[in-house]
Amino acid sequence: MSKIVTNNLNLWYGVFHALKNVDSAFEANRITAIIGPSGCGKSTLLRVFNRMNDLIEGVRTDGEVIIEDANILNSNTDLVVLRKKVGMVFQRPNPFPLSIYENIVFGEKIHGDRITRDKLDEIVERSLRDVLLWDELKDKLNEPALRLSLEQKQRLCIARLIAVKPDVLLMDEPCSTLDPQGTQRVEELMRELKNKYTIIIVTHNMQQAARVSDDTGFMLLGELIEFGKTEQIFTAPFDKRTEDYITGRYG
């Protein structure tokens, strides 16, 4: 079943038309990759799904983005509820300058009503286990998160996010600051996580898209040119422009 559907989605930054008539459907429990050259609107599309573009002045959207039967572009959408459900992992790992523990319980402190120490401990352990960091970090939960390696930081950010119990994970080039080993491990983690979540990953790395994703969308100049099974996109694209991009004829 489709978790997120966009119908005729358009977005403008002021007068700049950044997303043009995007129709797409993102399936639950699958990883969908969005690829395309830099500046084609990948991040913009991702940030529509949790309404993070609202933070930017002069942004205007029209069309529909349906998540669980509701058009989240409606002005009466409860952004807190939406963002709890649709979480985001950013390009640069961005843990808070707090301890590892405090980072993970941040969401619970914001959203939870009857917070007990036991409950928080449990959330920390479960979230860290989910991102395969528990064994590494269980003895230094009170150390500053900023002391971790880049890869650990990014996993911690994922842990902090899944502690909020989202359904959808939006990942905007989550590996772009990591080395190949770190990248590989985060990709493994993504495969692990897709059993529980709908994952949408933006990447400019085509190999990564081919490796981890089930579906792929190719964007160019604000348009979603082609959207389909990753295998099909990478072996037999329908559109000439997709083929050109995949074979490396664009930058």
Place this chain on the structure above:
Amino acid sequence: MKNPYRTQKIAFFFLFLATLLIVIPVGLIVVVIIQKGFPAINWQFLSDIPRQGMRAGGIFPAIIGTIYLVTGAIIFALPIGLLAAIYLSEYSKDNLLTRLIKLAIVNLAGVPSVVYGLFGLALFVVFFKFGASIVSGSLTLGIMILPVIITTSREALESVPYSFREVSLSLGASKWQTIRHIVLPNAIPGILTGTILGLGRAAGETAPILFTVAAFYLPQLPHSIFDQAMALPYHLYVISTQVPNVDEKIRYGTAFVLLALVLFMNLVAIIIRYKFRKKKKW
């Protein structure tokens, strides 16, 4: 042919000289005040009331008065200044009103302190009928240090990286929760620094308290915030210019205590800032 290294050396020399010229007066002031004032310092001087027409005894009421005034100023100025800073850095849009407010703050910082004194006299002493009292003096000092507190707090808030706010919002936190849990805790050291610098300024100024609170000679402690009080800077002015034949030791002793108080506050501010710099890693 021009030798760029020589010009550079000459430039460095003059820059160094200019820097030295800043250090010298500061150093001299401190040395002279310590040399002449320190011998006057003893327990009696710090804990006794002035006696024999301020030519003997201690300066305890002036110390207490200054502490009351500074505390009052901060109780008034910190909440208002901080809230204003939060509004300006987090909520205000860049429009005419905001620019007007910012302009007002800059100008407020440039107003001569004696003008604050007159303003305090007109508003608090006369209009609100607080009389010459600790309330009037504190409020006047508070208004005077508002710009310092607002400006430093705003800088502290704005130096918290955008990515922290972004991720907090993306986790479903409201704007206020983001400010409360992420922005403010990271800005507190900067806010404290600004507050303490403001305190130091409030402790040292004479003009704003001249008409609003300062008592010429009051050999007892104030009983309520509606009483007049002695204060160190004004007391120093009085015994230096208004009362004949005051022993030099007493004058410099008073100056020493005032200077020590202000420098101590600045030192605390510096230490907080230093500790914070070492800890922060983004």
